[in-house]
Amino acid sequence: MRIIGGTAKGHAIKTPKGLDTRPTLDRVRESVFNVLANRGIFGSDVLDIFSGTGAVAIEALSRGAAHAVAVDFKTGKLILENAKHCRVDDRLEIIPRKLSQLKNYMVGRQFDYIFSDPPYENGFIQDTIDLVVNYDLLKPEGVLLLEHHKDEVFTLPELWECIKEQKFGYTVVSYFVKTAERS
Numbered sequence: 001m002r003i004i005g006g007t008a009k010g011h012a013i014k015t016p017k018g019l020d021t022r023p024t025l026d027r028v029r030e031s032v033f034n035v036l037a038n039r040g041i042f043g044s045d046v047l048d049i050f051s052g053t054g055a056v057a058i059e060a061l062s063r064g065a066a067h068a069v070a071v072d073f074k075t076g077k078l079i080l081e082n083a084k085h086c087r088v089d090d091r092l093e094i095i096p097r098k099l100s101q102l103k104n105y106m107v108g109r110q111f112d113y114i115f116s117d118p119p120y121e122n123g124f125i126q127d128t129i130d131l132v133v134n135y136d137l138l139k140p141e142g143v144l145l146l147e148h149h150k151d152e153v154f155t156l157p158e159l160w161e162c163i164k165e166q167k168f169g170y171t172v173v174s175y176f177v178k179t180a181e182r183s
Contacts, residue, residue, distance in 0.1 A: 001055060004030045006062030008086035015053050016075055023053050024117050024147060028168055032145060033059060035164065035175070036113065039143065041065055044112035047137065049099065049128055054079030054092070056115045061088035069111075073098045099127055103135065110139045120149035129176075133157050144176040 001023055003011045015023050024032075033041070042064035048057035051070035057079070061068050068091065070079050076096035083089035095105050099118070114132055118124030125148045131137070132144055143163075148154075150172050156162070164175040 001026060001053060003055070003059055003062050003086055005033060005059070006064065008058065008062035008088060011086045013053050013055055013058065013082040013085065014078060016078055024055055025168070025171075028147070028166075028171065028173060029055060029059055031166055031168075032056075032115075032173055033063060035166075036060075036143075037063070041113075045069075045110070045139075047071070047111040047114040049102075049114065049116040049131075050118040050124070051075065051079055051094075052117070054082045054094075056117070057092060058083055058086050058088055060113070061091050062086060065091070065113075067091050067093070069093045069095060071095045071097060071099070071102065073101075099124060099131065102131060106131070106135045106137055109135075109137060110142070111137055112139050112142045113145065114138055114142065115145045115147070117147040121152055125152055126154045129154060129156065133160075138178060140178065142177070146174050146176070148172055148174065 044065045046060040046065045046068040049071045051072040054070045057068035057070040076094045083092045116128040150170050159179050166173045
């Protein structure tokens with residue numbers, strides 16, 4: 001795996017041994033960041049849930065995000081090592097917690113982009129949506145990006161909509177935004 005663009009372009013990043021993580025593929029990250037480049041990544045705040053290697057958070061920082069938070073309860077040391085190698089560790093916060101333990105860390109915070117790539121078909125997509133909605137984590141013009149299995153079922157709350165989907169075999173990246181409240 002490598003960083004695809006920005007100041008850390010070409011830097012290889014380490015991946016955990018074993019089958020506990022499924023890193024976001026380079027081609028998926030490249031497609032996602034091409035979409036985000038059109039919206040503007042520079043100066044943004046990014047939350048990367050189920051961060052694994054930290055590749056998405058590091059890629060965002062490499063491309064000009066102001067700050068990123070990487071959440072993964074197993075791979076914090078690896079994420080820090082990758083961030084230092086890519087020279088973005090000064091703008092990266094690592095929270096070594098499970099999704100269910102994030103509540104206290106998220107109160108009052110908001111992000112321009114929230115990316116979540118949990119283990120497929122375990123209900124974590126719905127849990128991610130619920131966390132983002134219940135703690136109002138997305139800024140008004142922000143985007144929630146969920147990488148999930150094509151057969152995974154989840155429910156969006158009222159006033160949210162899917163604005164784009166990208167398909168990569170059985171993997172789908174869905175882009176969600178909050179819509180304006182209707183009068």
